[in-house]
Amino acid sequence: AQKITQTQPGMFVQEKEAVTLDCTYDTSDPSYGLFWYKQPSSGEMIFLIYQGSYDQQNATEGRYSLNFQKARKSANLVISASQLGDSAMYFCAMREGFANDYKLSFGAGTTVTVRA
Amino acid sequence: EAQVTQNPRYLITVTGKKLTVTCSQNMNHEYMSWYRQDPGLGLRQIYYSMNVEVTDKGDVPEGYKVSRKEKRNFPLILESPSPNQTSLYFCASSGAYGYTFGSGTRLTVV
Numbered sequence: 001a002q003k004i005t006q007t008q009p010g011m012f013v014q015e016k017e018a019v020t021l022d023c024t025y026d027t028s029d030p031s032y033g034l035f036w037y038k039q040p041s042s043g044e045m046i047f048l049i050y051q052g053s054y055d056q057q058n059a060t061e062g063r064y065s066l067n068f069q070k071a072r073k074s075a076n077l078v079i080s081a082s083q084l085g086d087s088a089m090y091f092c093a094m095r096e097g098f099a100n101d102y103k104l105s106f107g108a109g110t111t112v113t114v115r116a
Numbered sequence: 117e118a119q120v121t122q123n124p125r126y127l128i129t130v131t132g133k134k135l136t137v138t139c140s141q142n143m144n145h146e147y148m149s150w151y152r153q154d155p156g157l158g159l160r161q162i163y164y165s166m167n168v169e170v171t172d173k174g175d176v177p178e179g180y181k182v183s184r185k186e187k188r189n190f191p192l193i194l195e196s197p198s199p200n201q202t203s204l205y206f207c208a209s210s211g212a213y214g215y216t217f218g219s220g221t222r223l224t225v226v
Contacts, residue, residue, distance in 0.1 A: 103174065
């Protein structure tokens with residue numbers, strides 16, 4: 001079964017508007033972590049934000065926030081005030097357990113295009 | 117600077133010609149892994165290593181080999197590449213502060 005599902009292959013957003021990228025996950029492990037990565041056209045993987053399963057507050061990092069709904073098993077990324085440089089592929093990923101040696105399971109990704 | 121270094125960045129090769137993609141990290145991480153990225157599939161783990169001389173298969177290991185003779189290095193070996201191994205490859209190491217990815221290797225097998 002797919003552990004991470006990203007249902008939006010591509011999205012367009014107007015500059016300065018907010019955009020929400022959907023991510024749902026599947027795990028029976030009570031201890032897990034959720035990550036979002038950005039991949040610009042140059043190809044590198046850039047870490048954006050992390051949410052642990054026991055974290056009480058939704059994670060935020062600058063213009064990025066994670067809308068964590070544990071009961072619904074969703075971890076949507078919100079990018080506020082979009083900029084042209086936000087055009088990229090975005091991946092949601094999950095690790096099960098909190099050890100340092102862990103596998104990341106990735107979704108298929110969502111391509112975001114920011115329009116001027 | 118903490119980093120994972122992968123080489124080469126781009127590689128075009130012919131079917132059946134053995135190749136090695138190198139990966140080195142300077143963070144003294146024990147856990148390292150290789151992923152491949154394909155459109156519509158995201159990143160999938162090929163092999164991982166828990167420490168020196170300890171390696172194991174990930175989700176898509178067929179056609180690949182790895183070795184871990186030193187803690188810092190984790191090369192990916194394709195002994196007889198085929199066109200279905202055309203992909204974007206990432207090496208990564210993980211520690212207390214999460215994953216660090218290499219810059220990626222775009223491999224084309226013709």
